[in-house]
Amino acid sequence: MKEVFVRLARCVGCRQCEISCALVHSESRDIHQAVWERPLPRQRVRVTREGSEYYPLRCFHCEDAPCIGACISGAMHLDEDVGTVACDTARCVGCWMCVMVCPYGSVRIHEGQKVALKCDRCPDEDEPACVRGCPTRALLVKERALVV
């Protein structure tokens, strides 16, 4: 199973991953048009600074995900084929139970659409957009078993 890993020492806090993420989730996928879309395309990864280090925080796609157990509508589910925690936004009723229980703060509210917003690990891409967009290769995809 493939997984996105972070090499903290390489992250310089440029937030290119955030831009790539928002762009790949936009309608037009063109940065010049995407900035005019309403609601604005939102990023699912957030770079945060803690002390002297930067942390690109995203959904860890937990094996035992609290957000799935808390979801009252069945929207949040495990996609067994690819091993991701996915949100079927058509079923999301906006109760924010997932926001309440995610220990990583990785599920947010999509203000424009009033549904849960989280990383989907780019199911239609060869490589997640945040990884592709990272200029220092701080983010990278590896087989889970090879690293842990």
Add this chain to the structure above:
Amino acid sequence: MKHVIIGGSAAGMSCAETLRRLDPKCDITVISDEARPFYSRCLTSYYIAGKIGERDMLLRDPGFYEARRLNLVMGKKAVLVDPRKKAVVLDDGSEIPYDRLLLATGGRPKLPDIPGAGKRGVFTLRTWDDAVAISERAKTARKAVVVGGGLIGMKVAGALRDAGLEVRVVVASGRVLSQMLDDEAAAIARRLLEAHGFAVDTRCDVVEIEGDDEVRQVRLQDGRRVDADLVVIGKGVDPEVGLAEACGARVGRGIIVDEHLKTSVPDIYAAGDAAEAYDIAWGEPRVNAMWTAATSQGQVAAHNMAGIPTRYPGSVGMNSIDICGVPFISMGVVSPRRDRDGDGLVELARRRAGNWYRKVVLKDRVICGAVFAGVVDKAGVVLALIRARARRDDAPERILADDFTYATFMDVIDEKGRYFQEGGKRNVQRIMQGGY
């Protein structure tokens, strides 16, 4: 091994599914007094509002139960548990033997003694059938009175408003959502409700429901009479402990369980809204009637029933509600009572423009509760801190300033967090070990 589960909602079904995963061969029977397959009880208000349809209520595909070979006994009530014979007796007289039994009997709406509460047009909301009856009535009704300002009351009030009714909420205590919110957050909620056209009466009660067969008016404590053709009573829920009591299990407010979710009767376990299990924030057993607690208790009970000793780490009472488009989340100790909860309690709060409000409650400098209004992103990080019982003296200020992320607290959350022992720990390592 014959497993029998009484109750087919969150706790019961998560137990059944986990049992099947752990033991492909065992015999699993789920008894439910409702005739409907596993649905989301928390969605009933969305159903009344007309936001979701019948299909959306169901949480599993039709073939799910067969695929997992779960014997469903639906629309039948378990009337007796005989721990000597190790059998459950149903209301049709039949008996189902068990080796291990789970009581996931849930709760029952409190019915206050209001004269006229038996008239047509007066409802409680617990089941899907209740929701169907209310939404049927709401098609022709124009004025609704909701008795009780708790979570159910507020959700049904919002749903009826969405369905186009005029809604009045009558609350006995001094504020709406008195269990879930503190004074300040409740005041924000009330202002929102009134700005969106709800009538709200606090420190008031309905003393009589008037009309011939059908409700026409309600009489309030202060003597006023208000028109109503639909009344929903939402005065809270009592744990359904009858079966447990009758078979000799220890019962407090709910069915008392040990750290393996075992009752005082051999081979009988309890989980969900009926169970009184350990609460991390309060440090004592409490009934936390929540979907998420029911799900995880069902899973833990399943492990123990299958012979895999598993400790229940405990829950934190919490809830999330959207009021007129503004999110509210609260968790743990929200409104501490100084007389009872003693010294060492500190409440720190901050209010910003709009509907932004946040509070943390500390006991002996450890966060044991929090309230969020307006902006609730990252509330889960605070929950993880509460669960970890970790002391970080910069935590209150950083939470109130909204200057924190998971990275701020990952050391304490990871080190002490029971939360992370089940699967999260590897995730933390994924960040740390990735730094090669």
